[in-house]
Amino acid sequence: MTPDSTLLHSLAQQVGTPFWLYDSSVIRQRIADIRFLTEGEGIQARFAMKACPATKILREMKENGIWIDAVSGNEVLRALHAGYAPGNNPPQVCFTADVFRDNALQVVLEHGILPNVGSPGMIAELARAGYQGPISIRVNPGFGHGHVNSCDTGGPSSKHGIWFEDLAETARSAARAGIRVVMLHSHIGSGPKFQELHENLTRLAAEFAELLPQFPGVEAVSLGGGIPHNYRDPNVQIPLEPLQRMFADCREKLCAAAGRPIRLEIEPGRYYVAPGCSLITKVTDIKQTRTNEKGQGATFAMVDAGFVDLVRPAMYGSYHRIDVVGKDVAHAECESIVVAGPLCESGDIFTRDESELLVPRLLPKMEPGDLLSIRDAGAYGYAMSSNYNSIGRAPQLWLEADGTVETMSRRETLADLLRAEG
């Protein structure tokens, strides 16, 4: 639900536009959904914090017993800053990567974080650094599929993980270095449909069940993230009961194959946060091109948010619902309009598809000064925003159930941008 028009206009007055508004009740509902999915014995949920690493969000996760999957040294440090415990007993924070970049290796060593190794050479790197602790191995099981073609999470053309047929040799090289494999992991994405998700995860769990007898030290198996969110129709979401049964079945099969208790993990990112945040932007102008002989021509709503804020439409052609604040599409006079941002880039368009074509949206007629709410922007939204064009990231606000609003992060200033230049 978009908060009422008066609140949004008043926040726009206070902090300027654009800004991100997180809705605590929506995020808490999604956390409750994941808790429901993992309520069986021996099933643990993580949050893939890359989707939304704000401290406020991490603390909500922690309060609900959700562990963390981090993908950089600084993500691990952010999780510790939010209150997660270091160490690997239990591994509240694990570090998943195919490359140790920057401080990652040092952070793993210093804080005893469980590394989830996605490339065989990382084991040699750990060994050279004197690491003798446990590891998880990220496996490429030979199949998989993300939410769009460019999200290639498993199969022969995916860069992620260690090819399943190389797993035994990788484990032997770890053993020679005195490193124990305690977890097997795979994140293969899911595709947006329930049937596909169900088939992929069941098949993945079956493959892990076959492998487990060769890995007597393995305590946990992770099926990764990829629980989809329906961006087009908020009323049609993934059915939770069959998914809960599937996770319970998968765990049972894994325990039976191993002949001991195995912890089953999942690590969704998007599902927790996607619907819980809107990007609020102001219409600055309406303009038209004239139709040419090919019938091309468009009306543009120029807005002050761009792909420096929300890059998903420009990057993947992702669809986000757009509301004109205070105007109801069912009752207002509507027009087909392209929503375009302020950047000096022709691809700075919120209404486009995967083939990079403009897709005008039927929206209530708008005028300069109107606010738009770009919906379902909580996952890979602020997290993927950038400082291209030196604009500075927009502020993140948190709306409590009682209507109070808290600042999660302020608008970045030029001084923030120049700080790294010394």
Ligand SMILES: Cc1ncc(COP(=O)(O)O)c(C=O)c1O
């Ligand atoms: C290793 C890993 N785990 C979990 C996730 C979360 O995926 P999603 O946000 O689709 O649930 C990702 C996302 O790319 C990932 O790379």
